[in-house]
Amino acid sequence: MYFTLPSFKFENGETLEDVKVEYTTFGTPKYDENGKISNAILYCHGSLGRYASMRKILPLSGVDEAFDENKYFFISITALGSSGSCSPSLTNLKNKFPKYSILDIVNFEKQFLAERFNINHLLGVIGVSMGGFVGLTLAIEYPDFADFIMPGVSTYKVAGHDFILSRFVNEIIESDPDYNKGELTYSLIRTLRLANLAEFNFGLSKEALRNMSNEELGAEFESFGNESLDVDIYDLKYCNECCMNYDIEKDLDKIKSRVLIVACKQDPHFPPELDAVPMSEMIKNSELIVMDSDLGHLCFNELETISDELKEFMRGFDDS
Template identity: 70%
Template sequence: MDSFEFENGDLLNDVKVEYMTFGTPIRDDEGSIKNAIIYCPGSLGNYSSVKKLAPLVDEGNVFDENKYFFVCLTPLGSSGSCSPSLTDLKNKFPKYSILDVAKFQMQFLKEKFNISHVLGIIGNSMGGFVALTLAINYPDYADFIITGVSSYKVAGHDFILSKFVDEIITSDPDYAKGEMTYSLIRTLRLANLAEFNFGLSHKSLRDMSNDELAIEFENFGNEMLETDIYDLKYCNEACMNFNVEDELDRVTSNVLIISCKQDPHFPPEFDGIPMSEMIDGARLIVMDSELGHLCFNELETISDQLKDFMENLYGC
């Protein structure tokens, strides 16, 4: 895009957006795409996150790609799209909010595809924050939203986790230098390892031997070194400040909330269930999955419930 203006007034020019599409665009009489479903990835996810829908897009399935046109962006702040790492601005990159992430997506869809209204938005984890933010600030933008393993605010243990990650990063004096040093590589690894315990269910972790856990822990830390510490810092801070609890009454889209019993990040009793009670007409599915916070990798296990939601909306 030619430019993007942040909520705080900062402006960046020549803004790059990474994305992918699949499915079948259907146009109205004015030529606008009317069947777009947008997939919003989790923290530092990219366009490929939409592959989580893959088991559900064959003919006759919930998200039949013959009926819908899917778009998935690498969000603002994630490597591949406009971000601290891609722009090489590092710690000089503008501070952004979840609202900025939402507006970035809206602007791109309008400029690239002339889409000013979408059929639906599906978001998991941070992507759920984006979906909610769009539904609150632009009530007529989406017919439906589906939020998965997400919440209406970052609070309690989840806030402390974000605070802890932020503390690890900012405590390294090399962070202010804006360039990668050996110390920052070690700090990046530690910051990512703080997240390890919040993916799989407690049972999945307990079922592993300590030797197996140690290996998984080591591998996780090494794999996450591919992330950029400045991307991580900015994204973590945007999520840490997310709270739309007092704005949920502004949602007019049809809402489906997917929680997971075993999710250590956003347990249903603290997040999904109360959110479903605060949004008028919201429907709730509580998955049973030992993948915990990663349960969107087996959405096919709730395909009947997803199909019921879509059929109630569109009768097909």
């Protein structure tokens, strides 16, 4: 489904008109005495994902499951900057698209919720990877907006090896003299593939990769590179820079929402000991679940393995 915002103002002051938002919903909306939806949960996908990423929680949407669709109303939005919603590719502005931040993504989704559904308060936010950045930033900037935040395989700042990975992707893209042309060339297609291949090692766990033969790894590497050609290089560059500048460490004490942090022991992007554990110690009223999954950073595809823990956390919001 699509909705159009009359205009959207970026943090840097730039404004775009007729701003397209791609979204989907599922579940059962419930209304308070003022006619407002009272059980809405916003799902936020990872970098350059789309609204359909919400399928990761569908296995737990049955009766009496953690995300029972009879109890909750889920809204999933394709984020600002991702193809499908307002982005360098969709607007065809390419490298003339306004630079955006995680706060811009938050404000984009918040404005959409208000204008499309008249929602000014959420029951919760579930965010995966970059979606966790969005949920946590929302909880800091608008402390009373959501009752709970559930960041998964995420962090409070892009630093260390993850920052260097982002810098490396940037270097690859900026090294192509065709980037500033604002149009797709053969050279940029090759550069796009190389930039995406830099990310290959940061999805599945080291254990999963080691258990493949070199022939299998080579085939997976080749397939990953070919599939990445569906991504627009300008969408990639803008999103990469947005994430590279993310750092909310000094503001974590402003969070009032209940927080459930979901991490994965084998996550090569955000190892729990460096990201989830210190974040849980810095956020008041937070809980931490560390999954054990060879899927690593992709572990949200196996949420069923922590269904009991998720169900226990969600019980606190059944009557909200």
